[in-house]
Amino acid sequence: MPNSPEHLKAVTNTLLQFVLWLGLTALYPLSCMAQDVDWLIYKKRFVSESGRVIDTYNNNISHSEGQGWGMLFAEANADKASFDLLWRWTRKNLTRKDALLFSWRYDPSVTPAVKDPNNATDGDILIAWALHKAAIRWQEPNYETASAAIRADIHALLVKDFGGYTVLLPGLDGFSTSDSVDINLSYWVIPAFMDFAVQEPEKKWQKLIVDGQRLLAASRFGDLALPVDWIRLTASGELSPSPEWPSRFSYDAVRIPMYFIWGSSLTAELELPFKAYWKRQDLVLPWVDVLTGETAPYQAPAGIVAVRSLVYQDYGFVIQAPTDKDDYFSTSLLMLSKLAAGAARR
Numbered sequence: 001m002p003n004s005p006e007h008l009k010a011v012t013n014t015l016l017q018f019v020l021w022l023g024l025t026a027l028y029p030l031s032c033m034a035q036d037v038d039w040l041i042y043k044k045r046f047v048s049e050s051g052r053v054i055d056t057y058n059n060n061i062s063h064s065e066g067q068g069w070g071m072l073f074a075e076a077n078a079d080k081a082s083f084d085l086l087w088r089w090t091r092k093n094l095t096r097k098d099a100l101l102f103s104w105r106y107d108p109s110v111t112p113a114v115k116d117p118n119n120a121t122d123g124d125i126l127i128a129w130a131l132h133k134a135a136i137r138w139q140e141p142n143y144e145t146a147s148a149a150i151r152a153d154i155h156a157l158l159v160k161d162f163g164g165y166t167v168l169l170p171g172l173d174g175f176s177t178s179d180s181v182d183i184n185l186s187y188w189v190i191p192a193f194m195d196f197a198v199q200e201p202e203k204k205w206q207k208l209i210v211d212g213q214r215l216l217a218a219s220r221f222g223d224l225a226l227p228v229d230w231i232r233l234t235a236s237g238e239l240s241p242s243p244e245w246p247s248r249f250s251y252d253a254v255r256i257p258m259y260f261i262w263g264s265s266l267t268a269e270l271e272l273p274f275k276a277y278w279k280r281q282d283l284v285l286p287w288v289d290v291l292t293g294e295t296a297p298y299q300a301p302a303g304i305v306a307v308r309s310l311v312y313q314d315y316g317f318v319i320q321a322p323t324d325k326d327d328y329f330s331t332s333l334l335m336l337s338k339l340a341a342g343a344a345r346r
Helices: 005-024 037-046 064-076 080-094 121-138 141-158 190-199 205-218 255-262 268-277 302-311 328-345
Strands: 159-162 165-168 180-183 231-234 239-241
Touching: 037 064, 037 328, 064 080, 064 121, 064 328, 080 121, 121 141, 121 190, 141 159, 141 190, 165 180, 165 205, 190 205, 190 255, 205 255, 205 268, 255 268, 255 302, 255 328, 268 302, 302 328
Parallel strands: none
Antiparallel strands: 159 165, 180 231, 231 239
């Protein structure tokens, strides 16, 4: 209906985007304005002149994951100059010496800035995926060569058959023993695996998708039947919250439905616990301990609300632009949710 709350909400969001566009025309050349307003805001607030994505909430450190997200946003906005800047910084500062993977954390306040060389597998996946997408967009074979090399090391070193599943090790070091593996289902970037499977059907990318769904279906803990950030898988195939981390559905696990929706892999059955937990639009909490029932004493930021909106197909909220109240993580989730919504609606 033309005067329904949903219609008015959509009109309001459209006007907000237009006002932001008008404000940004004074800051950016007209040639840049083909790019999404979100990306212009993101670059201004979180991307340094050298190409480092800055986590402003976490002492201005950087993550391989953030570099991957930044590269995805640059590619989605056809911003090749920024893409190359981000990739150059990532390659120069985070590449490991023993494998074409990337150290997970860069802290400019210490020397050396990379103290822990361990990788974070989701960061590696995001970087490889962004390079693959960039190779297609700009017909640049060097991007695909780099993506294929990263994918090869991910597949050889971090994809493992264990406990009746094909799983991702979260990093090269730690996380696994002969008896168990700690996994993080937010590392299952389903749309990336779909694209990798097209390129390399002989590898286990499709098996990761299928077993990701199996793992999600079996990871229903506590009264809320939600997954947690870190899950322990035993050699006999049993799943439980890992004792090494809080038993929370939190800032990692909230990304699970987003990546699964983006890859058309969140079935009606798999989405039920998320819908039940987020059924109240006016009360979206960033975390809950699935075993004790303890919850965060504050409301979730806009990025998590955007993921909730994806689950409920409330695309009117997802299209809103980030504000100054949204930190690096919240803004990233908001922009990722918009990309996921675009894919889901195609």
